[in-house]
Amino acid sequence: MTILPFLVITFGAGAASLLTRRNGPLSTAIGIGGLAAAVIAAGMITADDGLPMGGAELIGSAYLRLFVLFGSIVALLLAVLGLATTSHRYTPGVLLGGIGAAGLALAMPDARIAVIAATAGGLLGILVTIVPPATARGVVVAGRELRALAIAGVLAILAAAWIARPLEALAAEPAVFGLAYLGFAIAVAIRFGAIPFHFWAARLADAAPEVTLPMLMAWSPAAFAVVALAWADQSVAPLILPLGVERSLIVAVGVVSVILGSLAAWIQDDLEHVVGYTIIADAGIAILGLAALNPAAWEPARTWVIVFVMVRSAFAAWAVAVRGAFGTRRIAQLNGWVLRAPVLAVSFGLIVIAAVSWPGLVGWESRATLIDLTLDGPFLALVTAGVLMQIVVFGRLLYVGLSRPSQAVAGGLSERPLWPGSIPARPMVGRTGTERAFERTSHALRAGLDIARVVPAALRENSTLIAALLVLVLSGLSLGVASGGLGVPEAARAVPGQEPGPGPVESEPPPSESPPSEPPATATPPTETGSPSASGSPLPVGSAAPGPSASAPPSP
Amino acid sequence: MNLALAGLACVVVAGAVVAVSAREARAALLGLLVALLGASLVADPLPGPLPIAARLASAFLACRLIAVVIRDLDEPTSGSRLGWPVEALAAAAAAVIGFGTHGLGAPGEGPAEAQAAGFAVGVLAASPIVSSRDVFRLGIGAILLLLGGLLVRQGLGGTPSELEQLVTSGLVVGLGGAVGVIIAGARAAVGSLVVSDRPARDAPREGRHLRP
Numbered sequence: 064m065t066i067l068p069f070l071v072i073t074f075g076a077g078a079a080s081l082l083t084r085r086n087g088p089l090s091t092a093i094g095i096g097g098l099a100a101a102v103i104a105a106g107m108i109t110a111d112d113g114l115p116m117g118g119a120e121l122i123g124s125a126y127l128r129l130f131v132l133f134g135s136i137v138a139l140l141l142a143v144l145g146l147a148t149t150s151h152r153y154t155p156g157v158l159l160g161g162i163g164a165a166g167l168a169l170a171m172p173d174a175r176i177a178v179i180a181a182t183a184g185g186l187l188g189i190l191v192t193i194v195p196p197a198t199a200r201g202v203v204v205a206g207r208e209l210r211a212l213a214i215a216g217v218l219a220i221l222a223a224a225w226i227a228r229p230l231e232a233l234a235a236e237p238a239v240f241g242l243a244y245l246g247f248a249i250a251v252a253i254r255f256g257a258i259p260f261h262f263w264a265a266r267l268a269d270a271a272p273e274v275t276l277p278m279l280m281a282w283s284p285a286a287f288a289v290v291a292l293a294w295a296d297q298s299v300a301p302l303i304l305p306l307g308v309e310r311s312l313i314v315a316v317g318v319v320s321v322i323l324g325s326l327a328a329w330i331q332d333d334l335e336h337v338v339g340y341t342i343i344a345d346a347g348i349a350i351l352g353l354a355a356l357n358p359a360a361w362e363p364a365r366t367w368v369i370v371f372v373m374v375r376s377a378f379a380a381w382a383v384a385v386r387g388a389f390g391t392r393r394i395a396q397l398n399g400w401v402l403r404a405p406v407l408a409v410s411f412g413l414i415v416i417a418a419v420s421w422p423g424l425v426g427w428e429s430r431a432t433l434i435d436l437t438l439d440g441p442f443l444a445l446v447t448a449g450v451l452m453q454i455v456v457f458g459r460l461l462y463v464g465l466s467r468p469s470q471a472v473a474g475g476l477s478e479r480p481l482w483p484g485s486i487p488a489r490p491m492v493g494r495t496g497t498e499r500a501f502e503r504t505s506h507a508l509r510a511g512l513d514i515a516r517v518v519p520a521a522l523r524e525n526s527t528l529i530a531a532l533l534v535l536v537l538s539g540l541s542l543g544v545a546s547g548g549l550g551v552p553e554a555a556r557a558v559p560g561q562e563p564g565p566g567p568v569e570s571e572p573p574p575s576e577s578p579p580s581e582p583p584a585t586a587t588p589p590t591e592t593g594s595p596s597a598s599g600s601p602l603p604v605g606s607a608a609p610g611p612s613a614s615a616p617p618s619p
Numbered sequence: 620m621n622l623a624l625a626g627l628a629c630v631v632v633a634g635a636v637v638a639v640s641a642r643e644a645r646a647a648l649l650g651l652l653v654a655l656l657g658a659s660l661v662a663d664p665l666p667g668p669l670p671i672a673a674r675l676a677s678a679f680l681a682c683r684l685i686a687v688v689i690r691d692l693d694e695p696t697s698g699s700r701l702g703w704p705v706e707a708l709a710a711a712a713a714a715v716i717g718f719g720t721h722g723l724g725a726p727g728e729g730p731a732e733a734q735a736a737g738f739a740v741g742v743l744a745a746s747p748i749v750s751s752r753d754v755f756r757l758g759i760g761a762i763l764l765l766l767g768g769l770l771v772r773q774g775l776g777g778t779p780s781e782l783e784q785l786v787t788s789g790l791v792v793g794l795g796g797a798v799g800v801i802i803a804g805a806r807a808a809v810g811s812l813v814v815s816d817r818p819a820r821d822a823p824r825e826g827r828h829l830r831p
Contacts (some may be wrong), residue, residue, distance in 0.1 A: 117670075117781030167786070175776065176783045182765070186793040193804035202804045202814045207759050209797055210748060213761035216790075217741075217768035224772035225723060233724040564822050 083540025094155020148387030320347030399468025677784025681795025
């Protein structure tokens with residue numbers, strides 16, 4: 064039941080914000096207020112809290128709570144950041160709808176419904192892709208986005224529907240599961256804009272408002288990926304099928320995305336493009352998590368998804384603040400930004416630490432585990448090099464920032480606090496104690512009014528400082544997540560309740576029959592309550608139909 | 620074979636053929652509306668009245684959102700390069716394949732007619748999705764592609780739950796809104812439905828048809 068307020072707030076306020084878009088201040092106020100309320104509602108979601116609805120059920124989980132809580136916080140900070148820098152009238156409504164759709168998708172145990180919700184959520188991005196005044200380029204990008212969403216959506220819908228029922232003899236055919244698995248994985252890759260499906264995503268940074276990029280390129284696809292991870296873990300992984308070709312293809316997409324994404328981020332001159340390609344590179348690691356098909360990948364994959372969307376959101380926010388301060392996104396024109404914007408420099412440092420991290424931090428460990436589970440030999444070295452290449456990307460930005468200030472930076476806005484005007488001095492003229500007491504009260508009230516009058520101007524003049532502080536908060540939060548705080552690993556480890564439904568039958572295999580060279584077929588991550596489920600039912604339970612069982616897996 | 624379902628499936632496919640073939644935007648939109656309305660009923664057992672109402676309302680709303688932005692459109696859409704007879708034949712062939720492979724290797728829990736219609740609609744959506752720079756046709760293709768997927772899902776997994784119907788309704792409305800926004804953007808940006816960020820030499824090809 065606790066998921067319901069969150070959904071009502073996000074969808075209700077999102078719709079209201081979009082419907083009142085012609086009245087900018089009202090629309091923004093509704094959007095910001097809705098996002099603030101969504102943060103509170105997200106924090107109140109409890110694990111294993113079911114809400115029967117229309118023949119299905121919405122189930123809360125600790126992971127869902129953290130995902131939508133962080134998503135709401137990020138969306139709120141980005142919306143406010145948009146006010147301080149540059150934004151679009153649809154932004155708060157789209158952010159609300161996007162995080163609401165993500166929450167709805169993650170609350171559904173049935174992947175067939177979840178992918179529809181995740182696809183519908185992605186459509187909201189098209190609203191902000193065409194920024195008035197509309198341009199041909201914006202329309203083309205929006206068209207590509209629509210095409211990508213439709214293809215990814217239909218692939219996922221078909222994949223989920225194909226094997227979510229009793230399959231009888233067909234269940235012994237690895238090709239069926241392989242095709243479904245490959246289709247769903249490609250759908251995830253398309254949604255992330257992973258290479259080679261990056262054509263629409265690469266241009267998104269040119270068209271969509273900067274503050275919406277994290278939602279369009281990271282949060283919304285991440286919810287789709289989490290649905291895919293759960294689906295693969297429950298429906299495909301336990302069968303220990305020989306899916307070598309399919310896994311190789313998915314691994315190839317992940318590897319290429321990590322390496323080429325990092326390389327592209329290195330050579331780009333536009334900050335938003337750098338942000339976009341680093342998101343694609345990190346998404347490659349998430350795709351490797353999908354390729355692992357191993358219970359050991361469950362926790363690191365889900366942890367990595369939250370870590371990378373948080374870190375890249377902070378990086379995107381930093382880029383927005385830099386543009387707001389210096390009026391340019393071109394790295395070549397940002398010489399000396401570190402000296403001119405020290406708060407942003409501190410934020411940048413936190414982002415670098417969170418993005419690169421080091422052994423022992425959750426961000427590093429989850430990424431390393433996913434790479435180890437899917438790669439070996441030269442590919443492992445290549446991907447590791449691709450991951451570490453972001454040091455070069457960040458190093459380039461730092462080098463530029465420490466150079467002699469460029470014209471754009473020197474003429475940009477400072478982070479120094481400013482106060483427009485001064486409060487007039489009011490001398491005391493009263494003679495008696497009573498008169499002076501009244502006079503002091505009057506002066507205090509007038510001073511308060513004077514301050515209230517200049518607050519809007521003060522906010523405008525300090526927009527750079529405010530933006531920098533918002534980025535600082537976001538980067539600190541991302542570092543907290545990347546270092547393992549805030550309960551992310553624990554939430555990622557747990558498995559939400561499974562909905563009884565159709566699907567390949569599960570059976571209890573004798574442990575001795577598991578092939579020693581493969582991960583144990585029946586080992587699943589611990590349940591939401593924390594109790595380990597050594598043999599639990601990784602498949603949708605409740606089916607009486609015959610099907611492949613983990614006790615008699617086809618020979619790999 | 621259930622004749623009523625087969626008839627509904629034919630209506631859906633016919634609507635989709637009109638949607639991808641007609642050069643008059645309003646006629647194409649009407650075809651899309653017919654396909655969307657019919658698709659919600661190609662199920663056995665039929666959904667309850669509320670889910671049907673939600674699906675019907677979403678179909679009307681989605682088409683309304685598109686209709687608003689083509690209200691004063693005086694140019695034809697690119698239409699199908701192949702012409703409607705070819706599109707219809709391709710759809711019929713796909714429908715036969717879909718009907719014959721009902722369940723895709725295992726017994727389907729829904730009607731074979733839904734899968735047949737899904738295959739046909741999916742095939743019809745392929746051309747505008749893959750090749751069109753006409754944003755109206757692209758939008759029609761995107762909606763039909765997802766509609767085809769949902770129909771195949773109905774054929775494989777049976778009648779969706781009420782919640783799934785509700786979420787599907789949201790998806791349909793979202794698609795209509797997204798397509799409407801893109802069409803409005805195209806008309807505002809270039810005053811036409813055909814938009815390209817490539818050199819102008821590509822543009823005339825869009826309207827070229829194999830048949831006069």
